[in-house]
Amino acid sequence: MDPVLRELVERGGGLVPRTVALQVVPEWTVRRACRAGELVRVLPEVYAAVQLLAPPSRPDTPAVSRLDPDTGRRAALAWARGRGVLSHLSALAVWGLHQPAAGAALHLTAPACAGVRTRPGVVVHRVRRLTPGPPDVVRRRGLPVTRLERTLVDAWPLLAAADRSAPVIRAVNDRTTTPQRLMSALAGAPKLAHRAALRTLLTRLAEGCRSPLEIWGHERVFTGPGMPTFRRQARVRVGQRTMYLDLFAERERVDIELDGAASHGDLRQREIDLRRDALLATVGILVVRFSHHRLVREPEAVRRETLAVLAARRAVGDG
Structure with a gap:
């Protein structure tokens, strides 16, 4: 390869x-590098060093899909030339909330008037308007991406049903967003597929649930006749330590803790608990x-035991 071109590529x-x-x-220098197999055109007017491309999984695999995800994202942005930004699953990956599968399509959002169109390996979502800076677009890891709330909403229907909740819950737990901000973003997407499920999840998170297990318990066990109104993630300070209780029945002074599957058999975690x-x-x-x-396999038994404990505590308190 021509030394000047090689330095530019590096x-x-x-x-x-x-x-x-x-x-x-x-x-002709660029064309010669392509003919020699040193450069490969991965997108119109964007070239990559051949050693960056993985072997194709299928004969029709787009060249851009053979790049590692980070390089592929940079290639898509170079092709868009400022007319589009990373969005949907691609933005979700940049936000650190999704691991794309090898060869997954890249996602850009661009104004309808920008002239950027979907092509093999790159899905372009066209919108009427897109502000190139805040509040619509922010820079994350040096790349322009849609803001977190919009990214989570846009990505929701593209994820497998079993994987949809995790990024939303993690973002709320990490305090990088709130259920209320996500609700506002959802209001701007009235035709979103599976919208009702996302709204339900956001409602549960706004009520204080912080894990799929807590949501399961809220919907199937710890509500209904006889159950008090629990405070979720109740903040309690004892001495110098602050703790957050999963489900706190204030009158009975009972804290219901839901132990996730990952904690089963963890002796260190057991000692901490x-x-x-x-x-x-x-x-x-x-x-x-x-x-x-127990919560998943024996919900009725858990409910009966909870009601019995609460009744016993009330009897002691009243006595």
């Missing part, structure tokens, strides 16, 4: 747009724990 992290290359070398439970006991709070297995 500076671009293995990528070079044609317009940039032609500023320093003649067009025992110390926490003992500390809460010093201020009169009884901790009752239910495992993921």
Whole structure:
């Protein structure tokens, strides 16, 4: 490869747009590098060093889909030339909330008037208007992406049903967004597929649920006749320590803790839980724990036991 072109490709992290290359070398130099198998056109007017491309999984695999996800995203943005930004699953990956499968299509959002069209390996979502900066677009890891709330809403129907909730729950738990901000973003997408399910999830998160297990419990076990209005993620301070209780029955001073499947058999976590439970006991709070297995497999038994514990505590308090 021509030394000047090689330096340009290396500076671009293995990528070079044609317009940039032609500023320093003649067009025949680029064509010769392609004929020699040193450069591959991965998108119109965007070239990549051949060693960056993985072997094709199928004969019709687009060249851009053979790049690693980060390089592919940069290639798509170079092709868009400022007329589009990363969105949907591609933006979700940049936000650190999704791991794309090898060869997955890249997603851009662009104004309808921008002239950017879907092509093999790149899905372009066209919108009427798109502000190139805040609040519509932010820079994340040096790349322009749709803001987090819009990204989560846009990506929702593109994920497998079993995978949809996790990015939303994690973003709320990490405090990078709130259920209320996500509700506002959802209001702007009235035709979103599976919209009702996302609205239900956001409602549960707004009520204080912070995991799929808590949502399961809220909907199937810890509501209905006889159940008090639990405070979810109730903040309790004991001495110098602040704790958040999964489900706190204030009158009965009972904390219902829902232990996820990952904690089963974890002796270290068990020791931490025992110390926490003992500390809460010093201020009169009884901790009752239910495992993921029991909550999912024996919901009626868990409900009966919870009601019995609450009734016993009320009897003691009234006596």
